[in-house]
Amino acid sequence: MAWNEPGKNNNGGGKKPNNPWGSGGNQPPDLEKLITDFMQKIKNMFGADGQSPKTDGSGLAFPIFLLFIAVVGYAVWTSAHKIDQAERGVVLTFGKYAKTMQPGLNFTWPSPISEVFKVDVNNLYSVGEDGEMLTEDKNLVFLEFSIQYRIKEDSVKDYLFMLGDPHGTVKHAAESAVRQVVGTNTMDHLLNESREVAIDDIKQVLQNVMDSYNSGIQITNFNFKEVHPPEQVKEAFDDVVKAREDAKTFINEAREYERQEVPLAEGNALKIIQEAEAYKLATIAKAEGESQQFNLVRQQYELAPEVTRERLYLETMEQVLGSTSKVLIDSENSNNMMYLPLDQMLKKKAEPETIYLGTTTVTPAKNDTQSSYERSRRSSNRSVRGNR
Numbered sequence: 446m447a448w449n450e451p452g453k454n455n456n457g458g459g460k461k462p463n464n465p466w467g468s469g470g471n472q473p474p475d476l477e478k479l480i481t482d483f484m485q486k487i488k489n490m491f492g493a494d495g496q497s498p499k500t501d502g503s504g505l506a507f508p509i510f511l512l513f514i515a516v517v518g519y520a521v522w523t524s525a526h527k528i529d530q531a532e533r534g535v536v537l538t539f540g541k542y543a544k545t546m547q548p549g550l551n552f553t554w555p556s557p558i559s560e561v562f563k564v565d566v567n568n569l570y571s572v573g574e575d576g577e578m579l580t581e582d583k584n585l586v587f588l589e590f591s592i593q594y595r596i597k598e599d600s601v602k603d604y605l606f607m608l609g610d611p612h613g614t615v616k617h618a619a620e621s622a623v624r625q626v627v628g629t630n631t632m633d634h635l636l637n638e639s640r641e642v643a644i645d646d647i648k649q650v651l652q653n654v655m656d657s658y659n660s661g662i663q664i665t666n667f668n669f670k671e672v673h674p675p676e677q678v679k680e681a682f683d684d685v686v687k688a689r690e691d692a693k694t695f696i697n698e699a700r701e702y703e704r705q706e707v708p709l710a711e712g713n714a715l716k717i718i719q720e721a722e723a724y725k726l727a728t729i730a731k732a733e734g735e736s737q738q739f740n741l742v743r744q745q746y747e748l749a750p751e752v753t754r755e756r757l758y759l760e761t762m763e764q765v766l767g768s769t770s771k772v773l774i775d776s777e778n779s780n781n782m783m784y785l786p787l788d789q790m791l792k793k794k795a796e797p798e799t800i801y802l803g804t805t806t807v808t809p810a811k812n813d814t815q816s817s818y819e820r821s822r823r824s825s826n827r828s829v830r831g832n833r
Contacts, residue, residue, distance in 0.1 A: 523556035531567040533601045566598045572616045584632040592619045593666040600661030607659045622650040
């Protein structure tokens with residue numbers, strides 16, 4: 446039946462209206478009264494009002510419901526795990542390794558059934574050590590070194606459970622590897638040229654040791670911070686090192702000088718070779734030209750021997766006498782003895798002037814650059830034209 450059916454909504458007969466919110470027709474519920482009633486029920490259930498809590502079924506329903514909600518919330522809270530991009534999550538179920546969780550949202554059994562260990566695989570860990578060690582040549586050398594390592598992504602569980610103290614294990618294994626490599630090298634090699642080779646060997650030995658332990662550790666870097674002999678002989682070794690550095694400097698300067706001078710020398714050699722080739726071609730061409738001129742003279746000589754012979758004689762005498770100083774003396778008109786200043790004549794040989802010494806005339810030589818073959822050729826041509 447409806448709460449307020451028509452015709453039955455009066456107060457007649459002593460009946461109240463069918464209103465769930467109490468009397469008053471369509472009035473809204475009293476919120477304060479509802480809250481008060483709810484708190485009173487809570488107090489009654491837990492005995493907060495000095496009375497014993499109720500033990501009937503209606504009184505236990507609410508706390509059981511609250512307990513259920515708390516258990517469910519705890520299970521959800523401990524079962525969901527967010528793994529960052531640089532992390533890996535190792536899951537243990539009842540204390541035994543179950544799986545390794547990748548980045549993202551992952552779910553497991555709630556705690557304490559499952560337990561999750563998050564490990565940062567991108568983080569670099571560093572450890573250092575120093576000490577005196579014995580080299581192959583029985584010398585003590587002081588070493589200070591540092592190691593950097595990280596956790597392998599596919600061996601996170603080994604890093605967590607195979608080593609009790611990963612940091613200390615890396616430190617002791619590094620010291621052992623350094624002693625092994627130093628014991629097979631001389632001090633000179635460690636101080637100078639073979640240091641990089643020794644570092645590579647130490648990294649390899651150390652990584653092999655860590656792999657044999659199933660440690661899940663990857664050695665990323667090894668470096669010598671300081672390498673020097675004992676303090677008692679350090680100054681002498683420093684002098685040796687300085688001398689070696691000076692030697693390397695001189696060698697580098699010599700190689701630089703070589704790189705500069707060798708190309709210049711090669712260029713000069715090529716230039717000389719090219720000049721020699723050009724001189725060779727010029728000499729051959731000149732010889733061929735002179736031989737052709739000689740053949741032409743010979744042909745003219747065969748046509749007119751006397752004329753050609755006379756012309757060659759005259760041109761030769763002209764060439765010989767034209768390059769010497771001459772003194773002309775008129776002996777018929779004067780019987781006086783003359784003094785010739787030969788030293789002055791030789792000094793002024795190249796000057797274009799005439800010296801007059803009484804009846805003597807001194808004429809300097811004339812430069813004649815004309816070739817005898819050319820003159821012979823012209824004379825031969827003239828003689829041939831005359832014969833024609």
